[in-house]
Amino acid sequence: xxxxxxxxxxxLGGDFGPSVVLPGVEAALAEQPDICxxxxxxxDVVVPFAQCHERCEAVPCTQEIExxxxxxxxxxxxxxxxxxxxxRLVKEGKAQGFFSAxxxxxxxxxxxxxxxxxxxxxxxxxxxxLPSPVKPxxxxxxxxxxxxxxxxxxxFAKMATIYTRQILGVENPSVGLLNIGSEETKGxxxxxxxxxxxxxxxxxxxxxxxxxxxxxxxxxxVVTDGFTGNVCLKTIEGTAKMLFxxxxxxxxxxxxxxxxxxxxxxxxxQLKQSVxxxxxxxxxxxxxxxxxxxxxxxxxxxAIKNGVLMAAKIVRTGVSELIAESIGxxxxxxxx
Amino acid sequence: xxxxxxxxxxxLGGDFGPSVVLPGVEAALAEQPDICxxxxxxxDVVVPFAQCHERCEAVPCTQEIExxxxxxxxxxxxxxxxxxxxxRLVKEGKAQGFFSAxxxxxxxxxxxxxxxxxxxxxxxxxxxxLPSPVKPxxxxxxxxxxxxxxxxxxxFAKMATIYTRQILGVENPSVGLLNIGSEETKGxxxxxxxxxxxxxxxxxxxxxxxxxxxxxxxxxxVVTDGFTGNVCLKTIEGTAKMLFxxxxxxxxxxxxxxxxxxxxxxxxxQLKQSVxxxxxxxxxxxxxxxxxxxxxxxxxxxAIKNGVLMAAKIVRTGVSELIAESIGxxxxxxxx
Numbered sequence: 001x002x003x004x005x006x007x008x009x010x011x012l013g014g015d016f017g018p019s020v021v022l023p024g025v026e027a028a029l030a031e032q033p034d035i036c037x038x039x040x041x042x043x044d045v046v047v048p049f050a051q052c053h054e055r056c057e058a059v060p061c062t063q064e065i066e067x068x069x070x071x072x073x074x075x076x077x078x079x080x081x082x083x084x085x086x087x088r089l090v091k092e093g094k095a096q097g098f099f100s101a102x103x104x105x106x107x108x109x110x111x112x113x114x115x116x117x118x119x120x121x122x123x124x125x126x127x128x129x130l131p132s133p134v135k136p137x138x139x140x141x142x143x144x145x146x147x148x149x150x151x152x153x154x155x156f157a158k159m160a161t162i163y164t165r166q167i168l169g170v171e172n173p174s175v176g177l178l179n180i181g182s183e184e185t186k187g188x189x190x191x192x193x194x195x196x197x198x199x200x201x202x203x204x205x206x207x208x209x210x211x212x213x214x215x216x217x218x219x220x221x222v223v224t225d226g227f228t229g230n231v232c233l234k235t236i237e238g239t240a241k242m243l244f245x246x247x248x249x250x251x252x253x254x255x256x257x258x259x260x261x262x263x264x265x266x267x268x269x270q271l272k273q274s275v276x277x278x279x280x281x282x283x284x285x286x287x288x289x290x291x292x293x294x295x296x297x298x299x300x301x302x303a304i305k306n307g308v309l310m311a312a313k314i315v316r317t318g319v320s321e322l323i324a325e326s327i328g329x330x331x332x333x334x335x336x
Numbered sequence: 337x338x339x340x341x342x343x344x345x346x347x348l349g350g351d352f353g354p355s356v357v358l359p360g361v362e363a364a365l366a367e368q369p370d371i372c373x374x375x376x377x378x379x380d381v382v383v384p385f386a387q388c389h390e391r392c393e394a395v396p397c398t399q400e401i402e403x404x405x406x407x408x409x410x411x412x413x414x415x416x417x418x419x420x421x422x423x424r425l426v427k428e429g430k431a432q433g434f435f436s437a438x439x440x441x442x443x444x445x446x447x448x449x450x451x452x453x454x455x456x457x458x459x460x461x462x463x464x465x466l467p468s469p470v471k472p473x474x475x476x477x478x479x480x481x482x483x484x485x486x487x488x489x490x491x492f493a494k495m496a497t498i499y500t501r502q503i504l505g506v507e508n509p510s511v512g513l514l515n516i517g518s519e520e521t522k523g524x525x526x527x528x529x530x531x532x533x534x535x536x537x538x539x540x541x542x543x544x545x546x547x548x549x550x551x552x553x554x555x556x557x558v559v560t561d562g563f564t565g566n567v568c569l570k571t572i573e574g575t576a577k578m579l580f581x582x583x584x585x586x587x588x589x590x591x592x593x594x595x596x597x598x599x600x601x602x603x604x605x606q607l608k609q610s611v612x613x614x615x616x617x618x619x620x621x622x623x624x625x626x627x628x629x630x631x632x633x634x635x636x637x638x639a640i641k642n643g644v645l646m647a648a649k650i651v652r653t654g655v656s657e658l659i660a661e662s663i664g665x666x667x668x669x670x671x672x
Contacts, residue, residue: 211570234547267586
């Protein structure tokens with residue numbers, strides 16, 4: 001294990017760009033003295049910051065991938081963008097991880113095309129720790145692969161198992177398949193085939209998980225295709241946002257409810273924090289070389305700090321190496 | 337239009353059976369004097385009730401479809417079950433609508449196999465009015481068809497448009513396609529093909545709707561396959577349940593937060609009510625003859641009452657006839 005951990009960070013990522021990324025990086029460097037950051041972005045942003053911060057090196061880039069661009073095309077065309085340069089640093093072994101709060105699609109494309117897939121992995125997948133106050137639940141895939149085969153979901157489950165064990169410390173995490181009924185005969189043909197495959201080949205598979213059970217903590221991991229997973233994740237976020245908004249209205253009715261708001265302010269803000277995506281600092285791109293992590297577009301300073309620290313933790317706990325061992329050893333097996 | 341509206345009601349439906357169905361029916365009969373109920377269920381339940389209630393006729397049945405049974409098999413085998421008998425009354429023209437809070441799968445199967453599909457409808461679909469406090473949003477399909485073709489979703493959108501216009505009074509409801517990005521090139525192959533078809537053939541189609549936008553009211557109707565729709569609906573319910581549960585914890589911390597709870601009790605219970613599935617009394621089975629409506633398993637007395645009244649409203653506003661006209665006229669068109 002290396003003495004220091006080097007993370008390439010995209011200075012441009014997210015809705016707020018360098019204005020939150022730079023303080024987030026500063027906080028991460030201050031919190032963990034074994035972290036070094038390679039800060040990728042425009043020269044006038046990254047050089048002055050690196051000059052005043054130890055363990056931070058500027059990697060000036062001349063291009064930027066915007067949120068609306070076609071991910072794969074942008075990654076192929078903009079070879080000097082902060083996202084492509086960051087992933088190239090991982091490929092070249094100059095960084096062990098990469099963090100960006102920029103375009104998820106571009107990070108996925110650059111992670112796969114530039115940093116590169118781990119041998120044997122069919123499709124890298126986007127995992128996430130769901131913001132549940134009950135207990136953290138890992139969902140995978142939440143958007144990398146809209147069209148999936150059952151075999152992909154078996155690999156997603158294996159990769160998420162390693163992630164959950166190493167990062168959340170759950171020794172033998174249970175896996176549920178996101179489906180529309182608890183019986184094995186329920187769901188689409190794809191869900192039924194996937195159920196059969198997981199039941200046969202995944203020792204920690206515990207059956208179907210319905211939408212209403214995702215946040216109950218019944219399963220440590222919920223595995224699904226990237227289409228359904230993304231809809232589910234964004235529905236959770238949308239429902240929570242809507243309810244907190246309505247709750248505000250309830251407290252604003254009159255002087256008495258306004259006083260009530262003061263009494264529960266602390267508790268409410270803790271609750272809001274516990275369901276916030278910022279707590280876990282990003283979604284890991286599982287199956288890609290190095291520790292590639294994508295932050296939420298709306299990341300604040302804390303989310304950026306947590307993202308950088310999480311990338312370092314993924315490196316420290318050897319997630320990618322364990323995935324390579326687990327999936328790579330299968331790839332070597334002769335076909336039956 | 338008939339002078340009275342006759343609704344067949346399953347006395348056995350739901351988690352609480354006759355103990356909530358009977359008072360629910362009583363309340364519906366009391367509220368609207370133009371409704372008649374054909375109450376289907378065990379003789380000892382339905383006969384005594386019908387004897388003491390005007391405009392209610394007992395239809396004794398000897399069988400019951402349990403929640404766990406295979407829907408289509410149960411419907412074929414249990415010809416004297418309350419669900420099959422209720423749908424048969426619709427087919428025979430003795431009732432204009434059917435309401436049950438029993439097994440959704442069995443109601444779907446009986447609606448399709450017994451009451452029968454409207455001519456030209458490829459697949460009947462389950463619609464629902466989503467419990468959003470912002471404004472009601474109709475989602476379709478929420479579970480009838482786990483595997484879909486783009487053409488089905490075009491029909492779901494047309495049927496939901498008629499339902500939304502007649503029941504919610506929205507003259508020209510906007511339709512969104514549940515997808516994982518706002519651009520038309522986003523999503524699975526299925527979602528992209530469906531987007532193209534809807535853009536070509538549905539005048540009120542307004543583009544993709546992400547999971548986080550389902551409850552914002554940006555779209556009056558969200559159309560999707562039954563797998564994704566069911567996951568989305570149950571995720572909304574699960575997230576709301578989890579947050580209200582956590583909120584309880586926030587108010588129970590100490591004496592002060594307990595007092596705060598008293599101040600906002602009314603507002604909170606209104607909010608809870610506004611996101612409750614009980615308000616709209618059930619999910620319509622669109623594309624089936626008559627007004628077939630399936631209530632939530634956890635329906636209380638109010639939900640049953642609202643379900644019976646909603647079935648009557650569907651009859652009164654001619655939803656099925658308008659669907660037959662709209663879809664039937666297409667079916668007659670020569671193939672291009």
